[in-house]
Amino acid sequence: MAVDPSRKPRKPDVARGAKTSRSPWREQAESYFIHHRKVARDSASRLWQTPVASLMTWTVMGVALALPVALLLLLTSLQGVSSGWESGARVTAYMSLDANLEQTRKLADEIGADGRVAELELIDRDRALAEFRASSGLDDALDYLEENPLPHTLLITPEESARTADGVASLLMFIESMEGVERVQVDLGWLQRLNAMTDLLARAVWALAILLAAAVVLVIGNTVRLSIESRRDEILVAKLVGGTDGFVRRPFLYTGAWFGLGGGVVAWILLQLSLWWLSGPIERLAGLYSSDFSLSGLSFDGVFALIIAAMLLGWLGAWIAVKRHLDDIEPGEIAGG
Amino acid sequence: MIEFRQVTKRYDSDHTALRQVNFHLDRGELAFLTGHSGAGKSTLLKLLMVMERPTAGEVVVGGQVLNRLPRRQIPYIRRHIGVVFQNHQLLFDRTVFDNVAMPLEVMGASPRDVGRRVRAALDKVGLLSKEKMNPLQLSGGEQQRVGIARAVVNKPPLLLADEPTGNLDPELSADIMNLFAQFSQVGVTVLIASHDLALINEMGRRTLTLDHGNLIAGGTPLQGGFRGR
Numbered sequence: 001m002a003v004d005p006s007r008k009p010r011k012p013d014v015a016r017g018a019k020t021s022r023s024p025w026r027e028q029a030e031s032y033f034i035h036h037r038k039v040a041r042d043s044a045s046r047l048w049q050t051p052v053a054s055l056m057t058w059t060v061m062g063v064a065l066a067l068p069v070a071l072l073l074l075l076t077s078l079q080g081v082s083s084g085w086e087s088g089a090r091v092t093a094y095m096s097l098d099a100n101l102e103q104t105r106k107l108a109d110e111i112g113a114d115g116r117v118a119e120l121e122l123i124d125r126d127r128a129l130a131e132f133r134a135s136s137g138l139d140d141a142l143d144y145l146e147e148n149p150l151p152h153t154l155l156i157t158p159e160e161s162a163r164t165a166d167g168v169a170s171l172l173m174f175i176e177s178m179e180g181v182e183r184v185q186v187d188l189g190w191l192q193r194l195n196a197m198t199d200l201l202a203r204a205v206w207a208l209a210i211l212l213a214a215a216v217v218l219v220i221g222n223t224v225r226l227s228i229e230s231r232r233d234e235i236l237v238a239k240l241v242g243g244t245d246g247f248v249r250r251p252f253l254y255t256g257a258w259f260g261l262g263g264g265v266v267a268w269i270l271l272q273l274s275l276w277w278l279s280g281p282i283e284r285l286a287g288l289y290s291s292d293f294s295l296s297g298l299s300f301d302g303v304f305a306l307i308i309a310a311m312l313l314g315w316l317g318a319w320i321a322v323k324r325h326l327d328d329i330e331p332g333e334i335a336g337g
Numbered sequence: 338m339i340e341f342r343q344v345t346k347r348y349d350s351d352h353t354a355l356r357q358v359n360f361h362l363d364r365g366e367l368a369f370l371t372g373h374s375g376a377g378k379s380t381l382l383k384l385l386m387v388m389e390r391p392t393a394g395e396v397v398v399g400g401q402v403l404n405r406l407p408r409r410q411i412p413y414i415r416r417h418i419g420v421v422f423q424n425h426q427l428l429f430d431r432t433v434f435d436n437v438a439m440p441l442e443v444m445g446a447s448p449r450d451v452g453r454r455v456r457a458a459l460d461k462v463g464l465l466s467k468e469k470m471n472p473l474q475l476s477g478g479e480q481q482r483v484g485i486a487r488a489v490v491n492k493p494p495l496l497l498a499d500e501p502t503g504n505l506d507p508e509l510s511a512d513i514m515n516l517f518a519q520f521s522q523v524g525v526t527v528l529i530a531s532h533d534l535a536l537i538n539e540m541g542r543r544t545l546t547l548d549h550g551n552l553i554a555g556g557t558p559l560q561g562g563f564r565g566r
């Protein structure tokens with residue numbers, strides 16, 4: 001058709017038509033929400049429609065999430081225990097054998113006057129031997145000894161404020177430096193070992209948590225990839241009629257989040273079940289050690305955080321799948337030759 | 338409405354699907370695009386849909402030069418172009434209504450609007466009574482009409498069809514062509530790629546003919562090469 005200049009101004013602006021036909025923003029926002037709700041519901045119902053497959057994904061995710069969370073809970077309980085031991089730390093100072101009682105008393109006064117010491121008990125060598133005799137059952141054997149092999153001993157309880165690993169260590173140095181003290185012993189060695197162990201354990205747990213989180217993301221990513229494949233036609237048509245990337249991605253991102261929700265709930269159930277299963281034996285064990293150790297479950301906030309984290313992981317997995325597989329689907333191929 | 342300016346599309350380095358194609362379609366115009374198989378008809382339509390980008394030249398739709406369109410803008414252009422394909426690309430996991438509603442849904446139309454406009458489009462193609470059926474339950478011609486309803490449901494100013502009557506009987510084909518003619522009467526620009534010369538001749542409309550990527554008939558007459566705007 002020949003160019004008709006008079007018609008030219010009318011020609012442009014497909015876009016202007018769109019603007020005038022666009023509804024006011026309130027209605028726009030409203031239909032946006034309605035759309036989100038519909039997509040969310042639709043994605044959820046798709047998961048329900050394949051209950052076995054969904055349940056399997058949820059379980060895999062639940063196990064992968066429950067494991068590090070359980071270890072973290074155990075760790076928290078252990079840290080509680082070790083700090084309890086710390087507060088009960090007592091320093092034992094053994095005098096040298098040639099230190100007499102007089103000397104020891106003087107030393108005890110000196111140490112007792114230190115601000116870091118709450119309590120001090122002097123056990124003289126005779127009493128120590130008597131106690132040893134009573135508790136060891138080596139009564140006869142001890143009779144053969146010509147001399148009392150035990151030194152005078154000071155039992156020192158640190159002040160509240162000094163009951164930290166560092167505080168106890170400095171107190172220890174102070175006592176060790178005193179004249180006549182042969183050897184100082186403290187439960188601190190145990191404490192430090194336990195602390196070091198929990199530190200190590202904490203790192204291991206976090207490393208495990210990160211690995212398992214990555215596994216969760218990959219599992220969800222793969223599941224969502226399959227779902228993208230199975231809905232290929234729908235994606236093509238949506239892109240063909242002008243669906244934005246956001247529009248096309250949305251159902252899959254919701255799917256990922258729903259997988260996460262289910263996984264989080266399964267993880268929580270698994271945690272509760274194992275807690276319930278373990279609580280009896282743990283109580284008995286703690287009773288044996290007259291410890292108030294107890295394995296605490298997740299608080300309400302903890303459960304909430306677990307589920308939110310699971311949903312975020314699911315969403316992330318879906319996002320990766322969508323990024324890798326969905327943006328490649330272009331409707332060019334359906335146009336035919 | 339549509340303008341091709343010296344458009345060349347090369348797929349591989351040695352294979353040229355379109356060679357310096359020039360033409361111009363006005364608003365409300367209905368034109369056919371014909372040519373042998375492999376002449377470049379589908380390629381031309383794909384350029385309009387931004388499914389492919391031209392190797393050289395400019396494709397203009399509604400005053401917008403598509404070449405420079407950033408990727409994220411493409412969906413918004415497509416919302417103004419209705420397309421009908423031979424393999425109508427209906428989704429069989431949802432009803433006729435939901436199929437037709439898709440273009441409105443991606444635009445975020447309100448449910449009230451969607452209902453009204455989908456029924457209007459279905460009414461136009463005579464399938465209002467079948468809105469709740471699955472497309473699988475429909476005949477080939479009915480499915481094709483659902484595809485057309487979907488293409489026009491958001492009242493696009495431009496309608497493209499690639500072999501829309503591919504495997505329909507002559508009577509149905511004529512029906513569908515008449516439908517397209519109706520749309521052009523209300524101002525929609527319609528471009529139909531077709532092999533069906535008998536039908537094209539019967540319609541007596543402008544016909545663009547491609548031959549090995551060259552537009553050999555029906556193009557805009559050129560006065561001394563590139564025609565500026």
Ligand SMILES: Nc1ncnc2c1ncn2[C@@H]1O[C@H](COP(=O)(O)OP(=O)(O)OP(=O)(O)O)[C@@H](O)[C@H]1O
Binds near residue numbers: 377379
């Ligand atoms: N994606 C592609 N990659 C490479 N070559 C392509 C591609 N699409 C089309 N072609 C080539 O471009 C040429 C034109 O193809 P096109 O699909 O436009 O033809 P057509 O006119 O639609 O043919 P038909 O009538 O058979 O549908 C053909 O030779 C085809 O092989």
Ligand SMILES: [Mg+2]
Binds near residue numbers: 378379380
């Ligand atoms: Mg073709």
